[in-house]
Amino acid sequence: MGESEIVIDPKRLIDDVSRVWDEDLVGQLTEYVEIPAKSPAFDADWAQTGLLDLVVQRAADWIIAQRVPGLTLEIVRLPGRTPVLFFEVPSTRPQGTSDPTVLMYGHLDKQPEFSGWRAGLGPWTPAYLDGLLYGRGSADDGYAVYASITALQALKRQGLSHPRIVGLIETSEESGSPDLLPTIDALGDRLGTVELVVCLDSGAGNYDQLWLTTSLRGMATGVLKVEILTEGVHSGDASGLVPSSFRILRHVLDRLEDSATGRLLPSQFYCEIPPTRVAQAEAAAALLGDLIYKRFPWAHHNCGGSDLVSLPTSTDPTEGLLRRTWMPALRGFLRSPMPGMYCDPIRPSNSACACPRWWMPPKPFKILRRCSKTTRPTRLGSRSISTVRQADGTHPQQRRGSRPRLMRPVLRNLVRPSGISVRVDRFR
Numbered sequence: 001m002g003e004s005e006i007v008i009d010p011k012r013l014i015d016d017v018s019r020v021w022d023e024d025l026v027g028q029l030t031e032y033v034e035i036p037a038k039s040p041a042f043d044a045d046w047a048q049t050g051l052l053d054l055v056v057q058r059a060a061d062w063i064i065a066q067r068v069p070g071l072t073l074e075i076v077r078l079p080g081r082t083p084v085l086f087f088e089v090p091s092t093r094p095q096g097t098s099d100p101t102v103l104m105y106g107h108l109d110k111q112p113e114f115s116g117w118r119a120g121l122g123p124w125t126p127a128y129l130d131g132l133l134y135g136r137g138s139a140d141d142g143y144a145v146y147a148s149i150t151a152l153q154a155l156k157r158q159g160l161s162h163p164r165i166v167g168l169i170e171t172s173e174e175s176g177s178p179d180l181l182p183t184i185d186a187l188g189d190r191l192g193t194v195e196l197v198v199c200l201d202s203g204a205g206n207y208d209q210l211w212l213t214t215s216l217r218g219m220a221t222g223v224l225k226v227e228i229l230t231e232g233v234h235s236g237d238a239s240g241l242v243p244s245s246f247r248i249l250r251h252v253l254d255r256l257e258d259s260a261t262g263r264l265l266p267s268q269f270y271c272e273i274p275p276t277r278v279a280q281a282e283a284a285a286a287l288l289g290d291l292i293y294k295r296f297p298w299a300h301h302n303c304g305g306s307d308l309v310s311l312p313t314s315t316d317p318t319e320g321l322l323r324r325t326w327m328p329a330l331r332g333f334l335r336s337p338m339p340g341m342y343c344d345p346i347r348p349s350n351s352a353c354a355c356p357r358w359w360m361p362p363k364p365f366k367i368l369r370r371c372s373k374t375t376r377p378t379r380l381g382s383r384s385i386s387t388v389r390q391a392d393g394t395h396p397q398q399r400r401g402s403r404p405r406l407m408r409p410v411l412r413n414l415v416r417p418s419g420i421s422v423r424v425d426r427f428r
């Protein structure tokens with residue numbers, strides 16, 4: 001890499017980047033927040049509303065205005081697919097050195113509005129309070145394109161050489177990135193030999209140091225449905241005789257999870273945590289301490305002088321980190337088949353969306369199926385579970401002396417998701 005000649009002046013770098021954020025980027029992101037550029041999963045009419053095109057075009061216009069020497073860009077639009085912004089900056093290294101490519105990744109589509117915004121705040125009404133910008137999409141992931149180019153420009157202003165850099169800013173990430181790989185296929189050799197993917201779409205422990213995402217959990221999502229009757233009947237007539245579909249649901253879920261502790265029961269959901277990852281978790285826990293759980297908005301209740309606060313499953317920082325990264329967990333919510341009923345019927349069926357998160361089990365969905373299976377006519381009703389979505393978890397292995405891998409597998413892992421993620425982010 002010719003490391004010897006690369007000497008970064010860190011103070012100048014941070015001053016430079018901070019100035020650009022204050023003078024320009026906060027304003028860019030403020031305008032971006034105002035645009036409800038929802039991902040296709042939340043806006044079926046995205047092609048007609050044109051908001052994904054709008055945010056991509058705005059980002060492209062801003063990049064062009066930065067006049068990065070040698071930069072070229074293109075908005076790739078495949079038929080029926082969301083737009084992807086692709087940019088390329090040539091290497092400034094001396095001729096004759098090896099020329100790997102660095103890929104910067106981000107996305108400009110957003111999650112939907114959701115509820116629960118504090119008074120005065122909202123998804124599409126940006127507010128800058130106490131040094132934080134509030135509004136949908138600025139941290140996930142509107143900042144990525146601006147941060148990438150600003151970092152590059154800061155290097156150039158210090159006269160530092162850099163390898164070839166390409167950028168992929170997509171607009172279907174919040175829907176599972178269905179349009180990213182087809183775009184990568186369409187770009188073909190133009191991506192080059194990517195040695196490093198900087199995925200600006202992960203979390204950070206704090207703002208005091210640079211953080212690397214070293215692993216991501218997999219996920220299986222399904223709908224578990226329990227049926228005991230074919231239609232609703234009066235509860236006064238039937239309860240006590242007709243089994244409650246809710247109780248049966250609990251019974252099935254008890255095969256998956258110890259409801260007293262939250263521990264998942266099938267051993268297949270567990271894997272051996274590599275010692276290096278445990279050591280890294282200990283180091284991160286030493287830095288972050290109880291911030292690991294205190295950063296969540298725990299419900300509290302003040303009553304007659306007593307102060308009741310809900311608690312995490314562990315207050316040990318290392319244990320807490322490992323529980324939210326390497327241990328399996330079950331998440332579920334109930335879906336009523338009869339919304340808006342206001343008498344108290346016995347429900348004919350009940351369904352829960354079970355989202356167990358596990359770490360690379362061989363056949364995760366088979367385990368779920370086995371746990372919910374009906375084997376004979378039963379007082380437990382009929383139960384079915386259907387796969388909605390499934391994604392493998394992974395973590396990049398350190399491979400000494402490994403040579404550049406082909407782009408496609410690297411990005412396959414990225415969308416799955418995987419890969420090293422670096423995020424330097426001022427907003428939350």
Ligand SMILES: [Zn+2]
Nearest residue numbers: 140141173201
């Ligand atoms: Zn994101």
